[in-house]
Amino acid sequence: MEFDALMLSRIQFAFTIAFHIIFPAFTIGLASWLAALEFNWLRTGNPLYRTLFRFWVKVFAVSFGLGVVSGIVMSYQFGTNWSRFSEFTGNVLGPVIAYEVITAFFLEAAFLGIMLFGWERVGDRLHFFATCMVALGTLISAFWILSANSWMQTPDGFAIENGKAVPVDWFKVVFNPSFPLRYAHMVMGCYLTTAFAVAGMSAWMLLRHPHDAPAAKLAGSRRSLSMALWFATIFVPIQIVIGDLHGLGVLKYQPTKLAAIEGNWDRMANMPLRLFAIPDEVAETNHYEIGIPKIGSWVLTHAFHGVVPGLKEVPRDERPPVWPVFFSFRIMVGIGFAMLGLGLWSLYLRWKGTLFSNRPFLTAAMIMTPSGFGAVLFGWFTAEIGRQPWVVYGHLRTVDAVSPIAPGAVTASLLTFIVVYAFVFGFGSYYLAKLLRRGPDPIEDIRGDDLDKKPKRPFSLPDEGLEGRSRHRAQPAE
Template sequence: MEFDALMLSRIQFAFTIAFHIIFPAFTIGLASWLAALEFNWLRTGDPLYRNLFRFWVKVFAVSFGLGVVSGIVMSYQFGTNWSRFSEFTGNVLGPVIAYEVITAFFLEAAFLGIMLFGWERVGDRLHFFATCMVALGTLISAFWILSANSWMQTPDGFAIENGKAVPVDWFKVVFNPSFPLRYAHMVMGCYLTTAFAVAGMSAWMLLRHPHDAPAIKLAASRRSLSMALWFATIFVPVQILIGDLHGLGVLKYQPTKLAAIEGNWDRMDNMPLRLFALPDEVAETNRYEIAIPKIGSWVLTHAFDGVVPGLKDVPPDERPPVWPVFFSFRIMVGIGFAMLGIGLWSLYLRWKGRLFTDRTFLTAAMIMTPSGFGAVLFGWFVAEIGRQPYVVYGHLRTADAVSPVTAGAVTASLLIFIVVYAFVFGFGSYYLAKLLRRGPDPVEDIRGEDLHRKPKRPFSAADEGFDGGSGRKALPVR
């Protein structure tokens, strides 16, 4: 492997986007989570929801700030490291990115301050409206970013004039063939990332303070754990269905990527489902393959005799690197089925009344805290590496998109990024960990009474079905 300007520029962009994507993946779901908490507080008057909102909004503020900082860096790289890409796609992608700034970033910026600092300064309904606008802004931002990236995967609605892409149908540009399912898959992935992060952190709080914490803090942890697991249980199967439909689109529009995902070298029907293999790109075969006969064709084409394309259908210089695509996909799918297992396990424990007291389950939920981030990262590896050797699929090769810069210049900037990111994100991660260790703060209920100091009535752990360690359920689990 030659570490020239092209390879170093790819490493630099991969480094920055890997850091960046984990924050939008969290904040998109967290913004909607905050809106749900505030809605439930306004609907029920239950101070637990307000307590949870005030806790998670601090986590959102830090994560949102880190996401903005890391995203700005990527924008500059389009001009410094990928100027030829910008020149080719600027007429198409430039307006799409501008729409994201105008419609989403401005919306978030306008209402973020009210959401973070306006609770005591504006009415409850106006504050809730601001929270909803921030949540909507994150979804609109994801809409335009996914539209731009999906156009690079399945470009449509353009013509090439004088060596540049020129839009001829904006509807086809924005709603290109892969966009609807990719957007749904990404947004659902963000929501599940937040759900498992919230569930895992809540499980950690329960494991850390099983009996000696204030009753309201235990109740808050139990409420957030229950809500997050309900969402995960319902929507993990939905995400698996969306992923299956998205796979049909990859088969249709990016067959070589699908062949790399499956490690399939020869076009065939009745293809086996490969659970494990070591792809050998030199010999064009798989070593140590473990597979289930015929199932692969049914999974990929929904027909047992469906034809699946092979990597040998195209010359070697048209193929993506097989190893990272093959294994990243299996890691992503494995995480997805682990999420499904946690959801089904939680249903069983709800039925038994032991959702909040089964330490084995709480430990498993805590371990799954970063699972959503991992699934998003490995999913992006599959999407971006699987698109190679093209940056605009079928039209612009990555090698032709890089700027005329030296390897030394890219190396220097990459090292600077590593140092700065280590400092900024190290500090941000430390502060987030400090917030999570502290847990929800005491808050006043809607009558102005401090629930930790002067409750209108004693707040007992039984309010959330807590059994006080007796092993008996006080109230039915919500």
């Protein structure tokens, strides 16, 4: 392997985007989680939800800041390392990225300060509105970023003039063929990332305290765990269905990528479902293959006799690296089914009444804390490596997109990024761990575990009068 400017630039971009993607994957879901907590506090007047909001909003603030810092670096690389890519796609992707800044970033910036620091300075409903706007801003941001990336996967609505892509139909550019399902798949992945992170962190907090600890000490962790697991149990199956539909789109628009995902060398019907294999790109075959006959065709085409394309149908220089695509996809799917298993286990424990006391389950939930991040990362590996050797599928090769830059310059910037990221993200991770170790503040006026017995009035506080309302506002921000 030759570490030229192209390879070093790819490593640098992969390094920075791998760090960056884990933070939006968390904060997109966490913003909606905060909106749900605040809505429940306004709906019930239960102080537990407000305390949980105050705890998780600190985690959101740190994660959001780290995501912004890591995202800024990537945008500069389009000019420094990938100038030919920028020259070819600038007329199409430039406005799309600008829309993300104008709509999403401004929306988040306008209301983020109110959400983080304004609860004692604005009314309850206005603060809830600000929280919802931040959550909406994260979804809009994901909309434009996924639209741009999906256009690189399935480009549409453009023409090539003087060697540059020029938009001719903005609707087709934005809503390109792969975008709707990729956007749904990514957003659902972000929500599940947050759900399992919240569930795992809550399980860890419960494991740190004995089962018979005061209810006020465990109330926040139990409620967070319960809410997160309800969401995961309901939406993991939906995510699996979305992923299946997305697979049909890959078969239609990126058949070579699908062939690499399945390690399929020859075009065939009745393809087996390959659970494991060692792809050999030189011999164009698989070693130690374990599969279920005919099931692969049914999964990929929804027909037992469906025909699946093979890698041998395209020249070697138009195939993606098979080994990383093949295994990253299976790791992602394996994580998804592990999530499904944990959700079903939680339903059984709810029925038995031991959800918060079953230590093997709490340990498993804690182990699954990073599962969503892993699924997102390996999903992106599958999508981005599977697109190779194209940076714009079928139109611009990666080798033609790199800047005319010296390998030494890329090496120096890569080493600098590694050092700076180690310091910044090391400190951020340490602070997050410190917040999580402390956990939510105890709620002294909660007795017992059934926290839903408090009066429920839509968007109103309990009947405490102005004095009680002032007492809630006087609580410290921690």
